[in-house]
Amino acid sequence: MRLSAIAILAATFTAAAALCAVAASISVRMVEQNSAAGVERRLEREGIDWAGVDANGLQVFVHGTAPDEAARFRAISAAGKVVDAARVIDETLVAEPEAVDPPHFSVEILRNDSTVSLIGLVPAEYDRARLIELAGNIVGDPDGVSDLLETARFPVPDGWGDAMQLATLALEELPRAKISAEAGQVAVQAMTDSAQARREVQADLEAAAPEGTRLALDLSAPRPVLSPFTLRFVKDDAGTRFDACSADTEEARAAILEAARAAGAAEGAGCVVGLGVPSRAWSDAAVAAIGAVDALGGGQATFSNADVSFIAPVGTPPARFDDVTADLEAALPDGFVLDAVLPEPPDPDADRGPVEFSATLSPEGRVQLRGRIDSEMARTTADSYARARFGSEAVSVGARIDDDLPDGWSARVLAALEALSMMANGAVTVTPESIAVRGDTGNPDASAEIAALLSEKLGTDDYDIEVAYLERLDPTLGIPTPAECVDQIRQIIGARKITFEPGSAVLDGSTRELLDEVADLLKVCGEIPLEIQGHTDSQGREVMNEQLSQERAQAVLDALRQRRVLTASYRAVGYGEAEPIADNDTEAGREANRRIEFRLDEAEDAGEDAAPGPEDVEYPVPTGDEAVTEAAASDAAATSAEEGPEDEQD
Template identity: 30%
Template sequence: MHGLFRWSSKWWPGTILLVVFWAIAAWTSTAPMESDLAARSTSALKDTVLDKTRIEVSGRDVSFAADAFSEDGRRSAVAAVEATAGVRLVNDETRLVPEAKPFVWSAERDVARVTLAGSAPLPASKAGLLDAARAALGGVEVVDQMQLSRGAPPRFDNAAALLIDQIGKLKDGKIAISDGKVSLSGMARDLGGREAIAAALKNLPDGFSVAANDIKAPPYIFQAYKDPVAVTLTLTGYVPDNNVHAAIAAAAGRKFFSEKVVDNLKASIGAPAGFAGAVVPALGALSRLSTGTLVVTDREIKLSGDSLYDAAVPQIRAGLARDFPQGWHVAADISVKPAAAPVDPTVCQQLFSELLAKGQIRFVSGRATLDPDSAGLLDRLIETALRCPTAEIEIAGHTDADGDDAFNRALSEKRAQAVADYLVKAGLPANRFTATGYGSSQPVASNDTDEGKAQNRRIDFMVK
């Protein structure tokens, strides 16, 4: 008995050691096998489209979890794992990605960022939309709040990519898809942006349509600033096209006889109806101010500045109320420039001569009707006449040599009288002015050229 016990006690430690060796051998052979099965199962899924894929292997049994985007895709993925060599049993934990009803996707822009939200049908779609947004928006931050969902309408990716291109044209706003319906709201970044977006929407894929397009255009702004110190008229903002641009620039050159016109205008679509018909008379009102600013915003006109004399204020206001297209709104904030110091008749004559050397008083061809383009020059002449209150002034009319002498003399006198009447209307005493017509008898240039004839058709101021 004691011998048997002694033999058993010697055998037992050896058995334990064998068990340990067996366990180590089993573990070292099972771990590589499980790793290999996991790798082969994963490889079997390379051609499937899944999300949140997870594979765990225990021995030869595989636990397979994933989100699939269709029932066929889910079954195909499970079958691929089951068919993997060495796999004995697949614990199927796959499920379908939730279906979105309706399928909604959106891109929203604010001052700092663009947020993509709603649903995307596939991981590749989601990644593609993010890449497209970053490419279209430069350095603007793109925030991803998209969820993967089933139920996207056919050609969703094409529609969303087209709309991503439009978000770059917005200053702020939102573009959304709900099933096949597209809605847009917000403010375009640039003039013409609203029209460009509307044109692009015509290329939406079949099955998509615009349910609402509430994109607004930014204000259509035209500005003009008259600076008496720099002696400039600066034009900024927008005009409808090159023809209107040229017409406005030409009108400015006629109305502002001494100022240098600084033209910074740009052509852009989106101008309100009647734009040129409103801007041109508004420039005429600005020309009558000593200093002033004209702002045209859509169909609203704001004029501010200082007139050259008291009587000009109601005249300018009356002209603003009369000369604009229907539907336009005009606001005038006009004060009167402080009166300049009086001067003696010699200085007065010098000031008249300087003004008339810079610009000519114009009339309707063949008539004694004053051209409205001369209003700015006439107001400057009135301001000068107010500075020499005791001087008597001859207003002399002259013509070129074309036509009958008697007719020319009569026309020149009528034109001189029209100028005198304009000055009297401003509040100057009528007895200070004498209107005389000299016809073509006192030319200052040759009548053989059009340029010379233009110089001879003139009004002179002579201080007595």
């Protein structure tokens, strides 16, 4: 009985413990569910859909991959608002950030004489301080540079360095400019002092533009003052053309050129826009005169300010001439004065002996004066004027005196000589009827300038101008021939040498200045057929020598390319030990044989029958130590390179 009571009591306690355990388990599960549900609802309300929630007892686990660190922090903070923050276990991850595209690097350089502003974004690795220093040196005042540049830590884009070098050159050449530079592209807007300065700057920048860098130029020049304001339109057997053309506005220029094209002039005719127009109706007068020439089927119209000369072709019917000139006179605006001439047909019975004065200027600069002149004083004056213009030793006079010449003959002769001085070579002929000017020039505006000169000196007298512009004569370009370029390279290098580190194709640092000078010349020479030859001595294996010579020639070519030389027409060739110029048995001879030569590429040069230039001459190579010294000094009309004491040996 007693045992039964104890058993009952134990069973009662056991049952109570079991009930407590079940109740505790249910309570914990309810806490877990409520905590997880509460946190989930909170995350949902805050729009955090990437996070999941689990609970284990009193601990709440937040898991998932956050798009960034800020999103992860928001999720953990939101969970801590529902349950005690100490119960929140952070099991979230942060996604790897996506690659950020590099920004657009660009620099805008604004220069106004002695002040420069630098604006833009540049790579952090770019030497920004060097750019600021260069700008200060260019304007002559470091304090004149305003640095408004920002930097970003991204790789330097391809073509950035070349673009900045070209932009720096433009900054140096243009005192008033806006220069925009980015990788592979440079745009320049600037005002130059004159049309000639604009041509020179344009030629310099285009020659210096590296391969792969696009250059956009918008260069303007102040309009010149034209005195007299001249226009000369001719239609004859030689074609329809302007000998000179002036306009006061772009609209006037377009109207005049359109009238000329309608009369048969070729596309591309030029017309100078300038100041000094005698009337705002200039283009109306010019268009009317051009139309009159076209209506007669030939002739010429010449304007010198407001004076207009209209000369009909020989043989024009008088009635037709009267009708056209009457229409022209009615069409000319107020203030213009017309002088219309119908030339008399030549008399077949008249004396055909030439009444003329001529002067010729040879390409070598020799001047000869022939023909008739009206007095001894006039001949002396013409002789003195020619010697002053062309040099005392260059002039020979064979003119004879004729006192039966038209009035104003001496003035016409002097005007013709002045026109001759504006050409590189050519001839002028003065007759009672006209002045003819023929020749070649390196000035693209020479024809217009000669017409303006004759118009100023002689009014609207008849003159005929045929002057050809030849680029090779243009002093603003100064382009030497390929043979002259090779000869000038030899003169630049002289006794110096292009050197390499021993046994390698790595250029020695001492060669940098020499290659800079060669590069400056080659930029002027343009695309010439140049072969850069590498040569070695006979030490070592032949195959290795040939390979080394090829690598060295290529290293020189690459160095020139890095200096912004256009090298598309160049090639590098290694000849190894095959073409010695001295004895390989002596140290001096081996040193002379280790060399770089610049020669015209025979495969690309003009035909095989061309006369050899100094770069093509074969020189005999003496033997012995004295001969080696002589060969090294002459260098076989080429330039040399050495590596140092020895080439690479076996």
